[in-house]
Amino acid sequence: MQDYIRRGSNWESIEKNIIEAHDQGIKISINYTLQALTIFTLPELIIWADTHNLPVAVGLLNKPDYLHVSVIPQHIQELAFKKLSDHELHANEKVKNQIENIKQLIIDCPPTSDLFQKFLNYIEWYESKSSLKLKNLCPEYYIN
Numbered sequence: 048m049q050d051y052i053r054r055g056s057n058w059e060s061i062e063k064n065i066i067e068a069h070d071q072g073i074k075i076s077i078n079y080t081l082q083a084l085t086i087f088t089l090p091e092l093i094i095w096a097d098t099h100n101l102p103v104a105v106g107l108l109n110k111p112d113y114l115h116v117s118v119i120p121q122h123i124q125e126l127a128f129k130k131l132s133d134h135e136l137h138a139n140e141k142v143k144n145q146i147e148n149i150k151q152l153i154i155d156c157p158p159t160s161d162l163f164q165k166f167l168n169y170i171e172w173y174e175s176k177s178s179l180k181l182k183n184l185c186p187e188y189y190i191n
Contacts, residue, residue, distance in 0.1 A: 048088040050055040051179045066099060075101055081152060082108035083118050083166055086127045087185050089149060090134035097142050105145070107152055117156040119188075120163055126187045127151055 069075045077096050081089060089105070098104045108114055119127070128150060134182040135146045170181050182189055 048085060048184060050166075051177075051184055052084055052157065052182065054177060054179075065101070069099060077101055077103045079103055080100060080108045081105050081116060081149065082114045083116055084114060084181070084185075086116055086124075086153070087117065087130060088188055090131055090146065093142055093145050094134065094138065097139065103145060104153070105149060107156075113162050113169055115156070115162070116153060117159045118162040118166045121158045122133045123187055123190065124153060124158055126190070 049061065050056055065075055077092065079092060081086070081090065093103055107116065112118070116124075131146050131150050131153075133141050138146065174180055
């Protein structure tokens with residue numbers, strides 16, 4: 048999802064640089080912005096960061112409103128919640144606590160699906176200049 052959201056970036060290169068810096072004793076922390084596009088990929092990042100002993104801070108995106116977590120319809124939010132819960136089952140205590148906090152963020156953002164179409168319009172515009180497609184990366188957004 049990193050390469051999708053930040054067009055031109057390369058997760059493998061970013062990951063290599065983070066690990067090299069961390070191994071050299073440089074303090075690294077991950078600041079993650081929870082938004083409509085990242086809600087499904089957060090569990091993997093938290094587990095990856097924990098594997099490398101990196102702290103993760105999660106903030107909630109507020110603007111633009113069509114990328115806020117609340118634009119995701121209830122049935123899709125429930126899929127994200129389930130994915131978080133599934134990861135929580137196999138996680139250590141630290142990761143479980145982080146996932147619980149994220150689940151609470153989702154609960155605190157009831158769906159306002161009137162913006163979901165604006166979200167989909169944005170995706171269509173964004174993808175007109177990209178070979179990466181959200182439908183391939185995260186098909187959950189297209190489940191009715």
